[in-house]
Amino acid sequence: MQLKQLILFILGKMVKMFILLAALCLLSFWMVSNSPVDPVQAYVGADMMLVGPEQLERISAYWGVDKPPIEQFGRWASALLQGDLGTSMIFRRPVASIIKERFFASLILMGLAWTLSGLVGFALGIVAGMKQNTWVDKAIKSYCLILASTPTFWLGLILLIIFAVWLNWFPLGLAVPAGVLTENVRLIDRIHHLILPALTLSVLGVANIALHTRQKLVEVLSSEYVLLARARGASETEILWRHGIRNIALPAITLQFASLSELFGGSVLAETVFSYPGLGRATVQAGLRSDVPLLLGCVIFSAVFVFSGNLIADTVYRVVDPRIRHKDGAV
Amino acid sequence: MALNQSVLSVNELTVSFRQYTRGLRQIELTVITGLSAEIQPGKILAVIGSSGSGKSLLAHAILGILPSNARVTGTMAYDGEELTAERQVKLRGREIAFIPQSVNYLDPLMKVGAQVRASIKDNKKEVQRDIFARYHLDSQVENLYPFQLSGGMARRVLVSGAMVSDARLIIADEPTPGLHPEIVEEALTHLRQLADEGRAVMLITHDVGAVLNVADYIAVFYAGTTVETAPVKDFAGKGEALRHPYSKALWKALPQNDFIPVSGFQPSPGDLPLGCLFSPRCPMASRECFESRPLERELRGGKVRCYHAT
Ligand SMILES: Nc1ncnc2c1ncn2[C@@H]1O[C@H](COP(=O)(O)OP(=O)(O)OP(=O)(O)O)[C@@H](O)[C@H]1O
Ligand code: SF4
Ligand SMILES: [Mg+2]
Numbered sequence: 001m002q003l004k005q006l007i008l009f010i011l012g013k014m015v016k017m018f019i020l021l022a023a024l025c026l027l028s029f030w031m032v033s034n035s036p037v038d039p040v041q042a043y044v045g046a047d048m049m050l051v052g053p054e055q056l057e058r059i060s061a062y063w064g065v066d067k068p069p070i071e072q073f074g075r076w077a078s079a080l081l082q083g084d085l086g087t088s089m090i091f092r093r094p095v096a097s098i099i100k101e102r103f104f105a106s107l108i109l110m111g112l113a114w115t116l117s118g119l120v121g122f123a124l125g126i127v128a129g130m131k132q133n134t135w136v137d138k139a140i141k142s143y144c145l146i147l148a149s150t151p152t153f154w155l156g157l158i159l160l161i162i163f164a165v166w167l168n169w170f171p172l173g174l175a176v177p178a179g180v181l182t183e184n185v186r187l188i189d190r191i192h193h194l195i196l197p198a199l200t201l202s203v204l205g206v207a208n209i210a211l212h213t214r215q216k217l218v219e220v221l222s223s224e225y226v227l228l229a230r231a232r233g234a235s236e237t238e239i240l241w242r243h244g245i246r247n248i249a250l251p252a253i254t255l256q257f258a259s260l261s262e263l264f265g266g267s268v269l270a271e272t273v274f275s276y277p278g279l280g281r282a283t284v285q286a287g288l289r290s291d292v293p294l295l296l297g298c299v300i301f302s303a304v305f306v307f308s309g310n311l312i313a314d315t316v317y318r319v320v321d322p323r324i325r326h327k328d329g330a331v
Numbered sequence: 332m333a334l335n336q337s338v339l340s341v342n343e344l345t346v347s348f349r350q351y352t353r354g355l356r357q358i359e360l361t362v363i364t365g366l367s368a369e370i371q372p373g374k375i376l377a378v379i380g381s382s383g384s385g386k387s388l389l390a391h392a393i394l395g396i397l398p399s400n401a402r403v404t405g406t407m408a409y410d411g412e413e414l415t416a417e418r419q420v421k422l423r424g425r426e427i428a429f430i431p432q433s434v435n436y437l438d439p440l441m442k443v444g445a446q447v448r449a450s451i452k453d454n455k456k457e458v459q460r461d462i463f464a465r466y467h468l469d470s471q472v473e474n475l476y477p478f479q480l481s482g483g484m485a486r487r488v489l490v491s492g493a494m495v496s497d498a499r500l501i502i503a504d505e506p507t508p509g510l511h512p513e514i515v516e517e518a519l520t521h522l523r524q525l526a527d528e529g530r531a532v533m534l535i536t537h538d539v540g541a542v543l544n545v546a547d548y549i550a551v552f553y554a555g556t557t558v559e560t561a562p563v564k565d566f567a568g569k570g571e572a573l574r575h576p577y578s579k580a581l582w583k584a585l586p587q588n589d590f591i592p593v594s595g596f597q598p599s600p601g602d603l604p605l606g607c608l609f610s611p612r613c614p615m616a617s618r619e620c621f622e623s624r625p626l627e628r629e630l631r632g633g634k635v636r637c638y639h640a641t
Contacts, residue, residue: 228437231431232428232493242441
């Protein structure tokens with residue numbers, strides 16, 4: 001395999017990502033600086049009446065929000081280049097540590113939802129494709145189409161009402177039981193809190209991957225190489241294992257990685273509905289309260305995350321598909 | 332050509348495709364019309380005909396691998412017993428071997444050695460290696476993917492895939508185009524050997540010239556039917572021994588003969604003439620030719636579908 005080409009390809013992508021990141025930071029910064037929410041007011045919160053004007057000035061001087069936006073951005077950027085993401089105004093803690101904690105929580109949630117949607121979607125797609133045009137296929141297709149057009153937050157609310165409020169099987173929200181010290185939280189509690197949000201989040205992906213896999217499998221099954229396999233006595237199961245999986249796995253994996261952006265978008269909504277303390281929710285809080293350092297930190301982090309997904313999607317193809325792997329042609 | 336000893340006999344086979352045109356109107360495209368053919372053990376039946384005459388579809392119909400919108404009528408018998416869909420499933424790959432027409436019949440993501448081994452009992456590697464060697468495919472070829480092969484190599488892989496089985500009927504759909512003359516010779520000789528061992532071979536081709544030395548009978552296809560089936564010796568001279576006006580014209584059109592192309596076009600499946608399928612182009616056509624289709628009849632040791640053939 002041409003390792004050099006692959007490395008060049010990845011380097012090229014990285015350069016693009018850094019340009020994109022810089023643009024993204026500028027844009028987000030410009031948007032928050034034009035936001036009607038006054039960061040100082042948001043910072044002080046309900047105590048606004050008790051704080052005098054000099055104090056307000058001191059606070060804004062402390063956070064640097066009294067300076068012109070360009071200067072603020074310059075300060076933030078130069079600190080960033082030294083590896084300092086700054087301090088969050090609403091949590092009053094270093095942005096890096098908040099993101100680390102929140103991202104870990106989100107990662108578990110998204111990882112679970114991602115794996116679940118990938119496996120369930122792939123399996124449903126295969127069943128529908130193998131049983132093309134039967135009632136099974138039609139049922140799976142309608143199920144997916146309904147799922148695909150269901151808004152995540154609405155679905156989350158429905159699940160919450162049924163399973164948490166009525167049936168009382170799952171907690172109403174959060175990642176751990178309220179009022180329990182971190183070191184006393186059991187793994188089972190965490191899992192218990194994860195199930196509903198993960199389920200909500202996986203649903204969108206299931207529909208995507210199932211419909212896509214079904215379509216690919218139908219194409220493969222009507223291909224000439226499957227015709228030959230059939231003519232040479234292969235059974236439908238043998239055909240699925242020998243030719244089906246081989247030809248649909250790669251597109252499915254690629255799609256699954258490329259869908260990380262949607263997954264991330266979905267996680268913002270799911271985390272909000274379930275008050276799950278992940279990165280998505282932190283982003284929303286930072287935006288609503290004009291917490292510039294935290295918001296920019298979240299923006300950078302989510303962009304890198306989504307970008308990595310797309311990069312993996314593109315790279316997997318290059319590493320796995322023999323047609324791209326040995327581009328040099330005949331030996 | 333007694334019916335009881337045929338490996339395969341096809342009787343009045345008609346294949347049509349249901350298709351939907353604009354406005355969801357359903358139409359039937361008849362691509363094979365009342366076709367009959369048979370093959371005996373130890374014989375090679377060459378099937379010739381221009382593009383679109385239904386050669387591949389006949390092969391697919393015998394194997395039962397037509398698309399699901401195809402409607403098939405008529406009967407087929409294998410070993411004198413009706414060839415039902417269940418029997419097709421049982422026989423293909425075991426009793427009936429198939430060499431497909433194009434290199435698209437290879438899975439692009441699977442190494443070709445593995446693809447050939449898939450049709451060998453117990454997946455034996457030696458069998459595949461022997462057959463590759465026979466078709467001058469290097470031992471490393473088995474580890475290549477189809478896109479790494481030249482067109483000729485890919486075709487040899489397809490041929491190898493059918494030659495590994497000990498089937499009693501081999502259907503080869505244009506196995507030779509694009510191959511080196513030496514390999515064509517090898518493939519045809521191999522088919523002849525297989526026939527001499529007692530198998531029946533159906534060899535589909537565009538090229539009458541190439542099969543004159545190996546075939547026993549030649550069936551001439553036109554617009555989805557067999558217009559004539561004749562012993563190979565009748566394809567000689569100026570085609571005097573041939574029975575059907577189309578076979579004669581086709582024979583005369585060969586470069587080594589008069590090289591005069593048959594004028595006009597083969598009718599398209601959606602637009603077949605009411606009478607004899609050849610009537611719009613036939614110099615001998617009379618009134619009845621335009622009104623009804625001639626049935627197949629025996630004539631001078633062959634079969635013909637023409638009112639006026641003598
Ligand atoms: N799935 C299909 N639906 C509709 N028409 C079809 C279908 N498959 C084949 N046909 C038509 O049937 C006719 C016969 O096709 P076939 O492939 O048997 O021709 P052929 O004699 O093998 O030609 P060639 O020498 O080019 O391989 C053609 O007119 C083709 O367009
Ligand atoms: S039946 Fe009539 S039209 Fe058809 S081939 Fe014979 S002479 Fe020609
Ligand atoms: Mg063909």
